[in-house]
Amino acid sequence: MFALLLGYFSTSPRYRNLEPDQALLRLSFTHPGKIVSDCRRRTTEELAKIPANMRQSMDCPRERSPVRVRVELDGAPLYDDAFAPAGLKRDGASAAYRRLPIAAGEHRLRVQFNDDARVAGFNFERSEVVHALPGQVVLIDFIEDQGGILIR
Structure with a gap:
C-alpha cells in the first residue's frame, strides 16, 4: 500500500512552473554597493578620546x-525594489x-540599477528587445566587470 501511495504522489499532482503561455524573467545577482561615504581625517580632539592602541588618523x-x-516591461513598471547590504555593519x-x-x-x-546612495537616479541602465518563448527563462544579472547589467 505504501509503495502505491509513494508511486502516485511521486508523479501526481503535476507541478507546473509556469502557465503554458508564460515565460519567466529571473532577477538574480550578488553585488556589493558602493561605500556610503568617503573617509575623513579625525581631529586631534577625537584622536585624544580614542585609546592609544586604536588611534587611526582616518x-x-x-x-x-x-x-x-x-x-x-513594454514601458510599464514591472518591479522596483532596493536590496539591503548583508552583515551586522551593513558592509556585505x-x-x-x-x-x-x-x-x-x-x-x-x-x-x-543604482549601487551608490550618493547618486540620484540610476547609474546603470540597459534596454533591449527580448523574444521570450513559452517556458523560457530570461536571466537578469549584474556583473560590474562585464559592463554591469546582463540580460541573457
Whole structure:
C-alpha cells in the first residue's frame, strides 16, 4: 500500500512552473554597493578620546549602499525594489533572487540599477528587445566587470 501511495504522489499532482503561455524573467545577482561615504581625517580632539592602541588618523566607514533595481516591461513598471547590504555593519553584498512571470512573446525590457546612495537616479541602465518563448527563462544579472547589467 505504501509503495502505491509513494508511486502516485511521486508523479501526481503535476507541478507546473509556469502557465503554458508564460515565460519567466529571473532577477538574480550578488553585488556589493558602493561605500556610503568617503573617509575623513579625525581631529586631534577625537584622536585624544580614542585609546592609544586604536588611534587611526582616518575614519573610514564600512557601510555599503543598498542596491536599487527597477525593471520595466513594454514601458510599464514591472518591479522596483532596493536590496539591503548583508552583515551586522551593513558592509556585505546585496543579494537578490526574484521570479517575474511574463507573457511569452516579444517585449521591450528596460533594467536600471543604482549601487551608490550618493547618486540620484540610476547609474546603470540597459534596454533591449527580448523574444521570450513559452517556458523560457530570461536571466537578469549584474556583473560590474562585464559592463554591469546582463540580460541573457
